[in-house]
Amino acid sequence: FHRTVTLIFYGYYTSTVYMDPREQENDWDRDLLLDPAWEKQQRKTFTAWCNSHLRKAGTQIENIEEDFRDGLKLMLLLEVISGERLPKPERGKMRVHKINNVNKALDYIASKGVKLVSIGAEEIVDGNAKMTLGMIWTIILRFAIQDISVEETSAKEGLLLWCQRKTAPYKNVNVQNFHISWKDGLAFNALIHRHRPELIDYDKLRKDDPLTNLNNAFEVAEKYLDIPKMMDAEDIVNTARPDEKAIMTYVSCFYHAFSGAQKAETAANRICKVLAVNQENEHLMEDYEKLASDLLEWIRRTIPWLENRAPEKTMAEMQQKLEDFRGYRRVHKPPKVQEKCQLEINFNTLQTKLRLSNRPAFMPSEGRMVSDINGSWHNLEGAEKGYEEWMLNEIRRLERLDHLAEKFRQKATIHESWTDGKEAMLTQKDYETASLSEVKALLRKHEAFESDLAAHQDRVEQIAAIAQELNELDYYDSPSVNARCQKICEQWDALGSLTQSRRESLERTEKQLESIDELYLEYAKRAAPFNNWMEGAMEDLQDMFIVHNIEEIQGLITAHEQFKSTLPEANKEREAIQAIQAEVQKIAQYNGIKLSGGNPYTTITPKSIDDKWHKVEQLVPQRDRALQEELAKQQSNDHLRRKFATQANIVGPWIQTKMEEIGRISIEMNGTLEDQLVNLREYEQSIIEYKPHIDQLEGDHQLIQEALIFDNKYTAYTMEHLRVGWEQLLTTIARTINEIENQILTRDAKGISQEQLHEYRTSFNHFDKDHSGALMAEEFKACLISLGYDGDAEFARIMGIVDPNNSGAVTFQAFIDFMSRETTDTDTADQVIASFKILAADKNFITADELRRELPPDQAEYCIARMAPYSGPDAKPGALDYMSFSTALYGESDL
Numbered sequence: 001f002h003r004t005v006t007l008i009f010y011g012y013y014t015s016t017v018y019m020d021p022r023e024q025e026n027d028w029d030r031d032l033l034l035d036p037a038w039e040k041q042q043r044k045t046f047t048a049w050c051n052s053h054l055r056k057a058g059t060q061i062e063n064i065e066e067d068f069r070d071g072l073k074l075m076l077l078l079e080v081i082s083g084e085r086l087p088k089p090e091r092g093k094m095r096v097h098k099i100n101n102v103n104k105a106l107d108y109i110a111s112k113g114v115k116l117v118s119i120g121a122e123e124i125v126d127g128n129a130k131m132t133l134g135m136i137w138t139i140i141l142r143f144a145i146q147d148i149s150v151e152e153t154s155a156k157e158g159l160l161l162w163c164q165r166k167t168a169p170y171k172n173v174n175v176q177n178f179h180i181s182w183k184d185g186l187a188f189n190a191l192i193h194r195h196r197p198e199l200i201d202y203d204k205l206r207k208d209d210p211l212t213n214l215n216n217a218f219e220v221a222e223k224y225l226d227i228p229k230m231m232d233a234e235d236i237v238n239t240a241r242p243d244e245k246a247i248m249t250y251v252s253c254f255y256h257a258f259s260g261a262q263k264a265e266t267a268a269n270r271i272c273k274v275l276a277v278n279q280e281n282e283h284l285m286e287d288y289e290k291l292a293s294d295l296l297e298w299i300r301r302t303i304p305w306l307e308n309r310a311p312e313k314t315m316a317e318m319q320q321k322l323e324d325f326r327g328y329r330r331v332h333k334p335p336k337v338q339e340k341c342q343l344e345i346n347f348n349t350l351q352t353k354l355r356l357s358n359r360p361a362f363m364p365s366e367g368r369m370v371s372d373i374n375g376s377w378h379n380l381e382g383a384e385k386g387y388e389e390w391m392l393n394e395i396r397r398l399e400r401l402d403h404l405a406e407k408f409r410q411k412a413t414i415h416e417s418w419t420d421g422k423e424a425m426l427t428q429k430d431y432e433t434a435s436l437s438e439v440k441a442l443l444r445k446h447e448a449f450e451s452d453l454a455a456h457q458d459r460v461e462q463i464a465a466i467a468q469e470l471n472e473l474d475y476y477d478s479p480s481v482n483a484r485c486q487k488i489c490e491q492w493d494a495l496g497s498l499t500q501s502r503r504e505s506l507e508r509t510e511k512q513l514e515s516i517d518e519l520y521l522e523y524a525k526r527a528a529p530f531n532n533w534m535e536g537a538m539e540d541l542q543d544m545f546i547v548h549n550i551e552e553i554q555g556l557i558t559a560h561e562q563f564k565s566t567l568p569e570a571n572k573e574r575e576a577i578q579a580i581q582a583e584v585q586k587i588a589q590y591n592g593i594k595l596s597g598g599n600p601y602t603t604i605t606p607k608s609i610d611d612k613w614h615k616v617e618q619l620v621p622q623r624d625r626a627l628q629e630e631l632a633k634q635q636s637n638d639h640l641r642r643k644f645a646t647q648a649n650i651v652g653p654w655i656q657t658k659m660e661e662i663g664r665i666s667i668e669m670n671g672t673l674e675d676q677l678v679n680l681r682e683y684e685q686s687i688i689e690y691k692p693h694i695d696q697l698e699g700d701h702q703l704i705q706e707a708l709i710f711d712n713k714y715t716a717y718t719m720e721h722l723r724v725g726w727e728q729l730l731t732t733i734a735r736t737i738n739e740i741e742n743q744i745l746t747r748d749a750k751g752i753s754q755e756q757l758h759e760y761r762t763s764f765n766h767f768d769k770d771h772s773g774a775l776m777a778e779e780f781k782a783c784l785i786s787l788g789y790d791g792d793a794e795f796a797r798i799m800g801i802v803d804p805n806n807s808g809a810v811t812f813q814a815f816i817d818f819m820s821r822e823t824t825d826t827d828t829a830d831q832v833i834a835s836f837k838i839l840a841a842d843k844n845f846i847t848a849d850e851l852r853r854e855l856p857p858d859q860a861e862y863c864i865a866r867m868a869p870y871s872g873p874d875a876k877p878g879a880l881d882y883m884s885f886s887t888a889l890y891g892e893s894d895l
Contacts, residue, residue, distance in 0.1 A: 038243035039133070041235050045246035046136045048230035049144075052253070053080045064136065065129040071101025074124075078108055081143045098125045106135075114142050137245050144252045156248065162255055163187065166194045172207045178247040183236055185213025188254075192220055195258045199224050210237050227253045267835035268854045274832055275859045277357045278889055284350045285362055291343050292368040298336060299376045302328075306383035309390055313476035315398045322391050326702065329384075329723075340377060341731050344370055345738045348813070352742040355817040356749040358828070358890060361804045385720060392710060399708070401475050403546050408466040412484055414539060415459055419491055425449075426498035441520070441600030443506040448524045448602050450499060455532045460492050523580040524602035530573055531604045534612040537563070541619035548710065550634045557627050564620060574613055581606045637709050644700040645714035651693055652717040655725040658687060662732050663773070672754050673747065677740045684733045694726050739813055746816050760819055763787070764812050774809040783815075829890040836882035845870035845879035 043064055051060040054073065057080050061067035068074045070093075075086045087104050090097040102121035110116060116138065123131035141155070148158045160175065167173045170190040175181045182188065184207050193202040199220050205213050214233035221227040230250045236242045312318045347370055350362050364370075430442065467485035471478050540563075547553045581599075598605060665680065701719040704712075747757060767775055767783040775783060780802075781795050789798065802814040839854045840846040846867075851860040863885065870879035 037235065037239045038246070039129070041231055041239070041243040041246040042133050042137070043129070044232065044235070045230040045243075045249050046133060046140070048228045049140060049249050049253070050077055050136065052228045053077060056080050065127045065132045068102075068132060069125050069127055070098045071103075071105055071121075071124070074105045075101060075108075078105055078139070081139070082108075082112075095125060109135075109139065109142065112142055114138055137249075140245075140249050140252070144256070145248060148252070148255060159248065159252060159255060163191065163251060166191055166258075170194075170202065178244045178251065179241045182247050182251075183242060184210040185215075185217055185233070185236075188217035188221075189213055191251075191254050191258070192217060192225070196224065221254070221257075225254075225257050227257055267838035270835045271832065271839070271863075272855060272859055274889060275855075275862055277353075278359070279859070279862065281350065281354060281357070281359060281362075284346065284353070285364075288343065288346055288350060288362075289365060289368060291339065291346070292364060292373060295336065295339050295343060295373060296368065296376055299380050302332075303380055303383045306380070306387040311394055311474065312398070315395065315402060318391065318395050318398055322395070322705070325388065325391065330698075337727055337730075340373065341734050343373065344731075345734060348735075348738055348742060349745075352745055352813065352817070356746060360890070381724070388720075395708065396710070397473055399546065401470065401473050403544055404466050404470055404473070405475060405477070405481070406544055408463060408470065408481060408485075410539070410542070411459055411463050411466070412488060414535070415456065415463060415488060418456060419488075419495065422495055423491075423498060426495065426502050438600070439506065443503075444521050444524065444601040446499075446503055446506055448528050450503070451525075451528055452532070453495065453499060455529070460488065463488055519580055519584045520599045520601045523577060523584070523599055524604070526573070526577050526580065527602055527604040527609060530570075530577055531609060531612065533570070534609070534616055537616050538612065538619060541616065541623045545630070547630060547634065550631070550638055553627065553631050553634050557631065560623060560627060567616075567620075571613075574609060577609060578606050637707050640700070640704050640707060640709060641712045641714055644697070644704055645712055645717075647693070647697050647700060648715045648717040648719075648722060651697060651722055652715075652725070654690070654693075655722070655729055658729055659725075659732065662729075662736055665736070673740055673744045673757065677737065677744065680733065680737045680740060684737065687729060687733060694722070697722060742813055743816060746813075752816075752819075756819075757816070760816055761812070764815055774811050775815070777808055777810075780810045780815075829887045832886040832889060833883055836886060840882065844872050844874060844883070845876070846882050847876075847878050847880065851880075 047061060047064045050064070054060050054077055057076055059073065059076070061073060072089055075089050078084075079086055086108055089101045089104065099121045102124045106116060106119070106121060116135070119131055119135055119138075124135065145159060146155050148155060148162065153161050156178075160178070163175045167175055167187055167190040170186070170193070172184070173186050173190045175187050186205060186207060189200050189202060189205055193200045200216070205216070207213075211233050214236060218229045218231070218233065222229050230253070231242075231246055312321060347362075347364075354360065354362055430438075464485060467481050470481050475481065545556055547556065584599075662683075665683070670676070671679070697719065743757065746752065747754075763783060763786065764775065767779045767786075769779065777799065780799070784795060784798060789795070798818065799810075802810045802818045836846060837843075839850055841850075848860075848864050851863050854860075855863065863882075864880070866888075867880035867882060867885045869875075870881040872879075
């Protein structure tokens with residue numbers, strides 16, 4: 001779109017350069033004579049322009065037509081402004097060497113598309129000022145002005161448009177050309193103020209003071225913008241029409257200075273954006289790590305408490321443990337359930353943001369993965385279940401122990417009361433002075449005692465068995481029980497030995513004695529078992545009982561009724577025994593026998609039999625009342641079971657139905673994502689409003705536990721099952737809402753339309769045959785083939801992207817991220833490296849001062865802290881390696 005234009009300078013020389021056709025207008029094709037004032041301005045301006053580049057190579061020129069004559073500095077100038085190497089110059093002092101050097105410079109200019117006409121090396125070597133100025137102007141046009149482009153305009157027109165745009169807001173400034181529009185100096189000051197307002201107080205400048213204005217702009221530019229002073233204010237003011245080429249050269253320096261600053265600002269903005277994203281992601285990672293650590297630490301502290309199986313001694317202490325456990329369930333655990341759910345939501349949101357910003361997936365610290373937290377949570381719930389079961393078993397054990405301990409005390413007391421005085425009786429020597437009849441009586445009495453002793457053998461065995469069971473159940477007061485049992489057993493053994501010894505003594509004297517009162521003997525023989533029966537009946541009527549359901553208490557009531565049915569026969573036996581005693585009294589009275597004392601064969605008196613019988617008659621109705629009270633209690637417990645079962649049989653299916661509905665909603669997803677999100681939140685609110693039913697069940701369950709009810713035949717649901725189902729329901733709806741929010745985030749960040757999302761969902765659901773919400777490897781492979789992807793290598797690459805953890809399944813969110821990444825563009829490491837290179841002025845490293853100058857303070861320090869020292873061949877003290885830092889931002893190396 002360019003053509004060759006021949007430029008005629010001053011009527012003495014011409015040159016041809018490639019220009020835009022529009023740049024032929026005005027002054028570009030006219031032939032005019034060189035004005036001495038213009039020549040002076042050009043000489044000063046061109047010399048300053050050349051020196052602004054030559055100083056980079058550590059040199060400069062004093063006289064523009066003299067210092068370029070040998071071609072050496074001319075070649076050096078071209079190398080500096082182009083960044084390319086020219087052929088090696090000749091160092092000889094002869095004219096031919098100078099001409100050859102100049103020709104090399106002219107050949108290089110020509111190689112850049114500039115055709116020089118009538119400018120030969122001889123004129124430059126001879127010091128022709130006009131030709132030399134023309135050549136320098138050609139270089140300025142090609143390397144400083146031609147590449148200027150503003151809104152599809154270039155070179156002079158582009159530079160003029162740039163000046164007009166930048167100075168448009170300033171009063172008294174109207175840039176229409178590159179000569180008289182700059183005489184008053186306001187345009188120069190306006191350019192500086194537009195880009196660096198802190199350097200110039202523009203409002204204090206006056207249009208009628210051009211010298212002050214020009215000198216102010218030139219001094220500020222030289223001091224702060226590194227633009228050398230190229231013209232004198234007096235030459236511009238005292239010339240009717242300043243030299244256009246000198247002004248253009250001067251203005252182009254301002255353009256390049258400010259254009260570089262704009263590029264640096266753009267580069268800084270890009271880096272700020274990238275660093276802001278990275279910093280936000282790091283904050284999210286730190287928050288996740290802290291929340292995960294806190295939750296895992298809480299679980300670590302809680303599990304040992306739940307695994308503590310130290311038994312308590314009493315029922316009250318165990319009940320307190322159960323109450324503490326209920327407090328943990330009501331107060332301490334629910335916030336942790338919310339933290340766990342929020343942790344999963346934060347993790348998913350972070351992964352979505354990382355994918356959207358083209359960052360590698362977040363891998364938490366070892367042991368803090370979501371799966372690790374779920375595993376620890378599973379262990380916690382297992383410990384909870386085991387702890388609750390243990391406490392209930394312990395309560396049953398303690399209840400059993402209390403019952404056995406009371407039974408032991410009752411039987412031991414009865415036995416000790418029976419044995420009281422028996423040793424003294426067995427050791428007395430009354431048979432030595434007794435008559436025959438008295439000895440026979442003593443022998444019969446001893447036989448009755450042996451019968452009584454044998455009857456008590458069963459009670460002693462029961463006492464020993466109860467003590468053994470208390471030891472096996474780890475009864476806390478086992479030492480005292482064992483000591484008492486040991487004493488009873490030792491005493492029992494002693495009684496056996498003494499009984500045997502007395503019998504032998506009585507039998508030795510039996511031959512000398514006779515006359516046994518058969519009636520007394522019969523009375524004793526019948527009274528002893530009847531007395532034992534009454535004692536056993538009283539013991540049974542006063543025995544404690546423990547039941548767990550209506551059937552058991554009804555069994556006890558039936559047994560009690562059967563016992564009552566035997567009372568008439570027992571009363572007949574009592575009357576028969578009393579009749580024997582009455583017959584003895586009748587015979588003694590009839591025969592005038594004076595009875596000395598009671599029955600010689602037994603200590604059981606008719607009065608004691610009547611007293612015990614009356615005691616049995618009193619205990620029977622008391623037993624009736626106790627059994628009826630227990631029956632009422634079991635009926636109340638049965639009512640609690642039915643009440644809990646009725647509500648549980650409603651809540652359990654309701655939770656299951658809601659879980660199935662959520663699964664169906666997550667698959668169907670009708671309407672826009674925003675509609676789905678609103679519907680899901682309304683659905684979540686409806687679930688939360690169901691919470692009073694769960695609380696009611698908790699209250700019923702507490703009543704059941706307080707009543708020590710351990711089974712419920714009316715329902716298959718337990719409170720534990722319902723709690724887990726409720727927590728899973730809340731977690732599932734929260735996770736589904738989070739997935740929709742992440743899809744909205746993906747759609748907005750990637751520019752995906754609602755139709756595209758619907759198409760993705762349709763394709764995903766088509767291959768999700770089991771409606772699990774995730775595609776297995778073979779299902780995902782079939783889906784990729786339907787989208788046009790083929791080949792095992794390609795499939796393996798894509799699986800590495802969508803399933804970085806090698807779980808074997810691809811979620812819908814990962815599927816959307818992959819599809820959006822395939823169709824959109826994001827920042828890359830190369831773009832960030834290019835931005836840092838602009839800030840570093842094309843160096844392969846950057847310094848801390850440059851970062852602090854170009855970036856906000858917090859992000860500059862962020863880069864300085866993470867950039868490694870630069871170790872390249874051109875390294876300098878304090879140099880930082882921005883390339884490895886940029887690649888690390890995108891996961892291509894370790895940051």
